Ligand code: SF4
Ligand code: ZN
């Protein structure tokens with residue numbers, strides 16, 4: 273198949289645009305769309321310093337390079353953040369993730385900070401897996417949220433960017449409909465202002481970018497990223513969520529563009545309506561141990577509770 277814009281062989285079909293693109297036009301179109309979407313959805317309006325959370329996987333690595341390339345046009349400064357979560361389980365997963373993230377920060381000439389769960393907070397996800405009855409992903413998710421918010425504030429960033437892609441969003445939205453998690457759907461946006469006691473705005477610049485396109489782009493650009501899955505990834509989400517993910521993929525294969533339509537309709541029409549119903553000023557408390565935000569009914573935040581529980585077992 274020929275490229276829709278020149279005579280070269282196409283390397284990628286963009287079904288929802290009814291386009292085929294050669295290597296050069298795919299890269300150019302991908303770069304331009306990133307800047308266009310960032311401006312159209314006002315992701316960085318009033319942002320000065322953006323902390324980019326990088327795990328070493330294809331999504332966050334690609335986001336780092338796109339933001340670094342576009343920083344002048346978007347008028348923002350970029351700083352990098354990565355966390356050594358202490359996930360090994362015989363695979364060296366966290367060591368490889370951090371090494372890859374650091375390699376990319378250096379290639380992109382971005383200042384960065386590595387937060388080490390083991391030495392900075394005295395526990396690791398491996399220890400939590402052995403020492404609590406909570407699933408590894410639940411402790412990992414709450415630790416990442418806590419640390420990224422705290423580290424972004426410490427680095428004087430006003431914005432935190434994460435690498436969630438279109439496929440993640442489609443699965444989250446569909447599962448929210450199935451299980452009726454309307455309140456969390458109402459907060460699932462490409463851009464969330466600082467709220468509930470947090471000081472940084474959260475943005476997801478790849479919200480409308482399909483996972484397959486990100487992978488293809490990262491390979492064509494030659495970015496180093498890790499392919500290995502986390503050894504606990506089979507625990508990620510419930511079996512039913514995994515089935516929802518599979519169902520979304522087979523719908524996309526039969527009707528290309530389904531995920532894009534679903535996420536666009538959600539962001540344009542459904543989320544604003546949900547937001548009107550569920551947005552309210554929530555009373556925020558402060559954790560007695562670390563001083564960071566917590567819900568009004570908790571004296572100690574969930575992160576400090578886990579940390580203390582594991583310390584008591586040592
Ligand atoms: Fe953390 Fe689970 Fe993701 Fe592994 S799969 S990095 S444990 S959230
Ligand atoms: Zn072309």
Ligand code: ZN
Pocket residue numbers: 559560561562563564572573574575576577
């Ligand atoms: Zn705390």
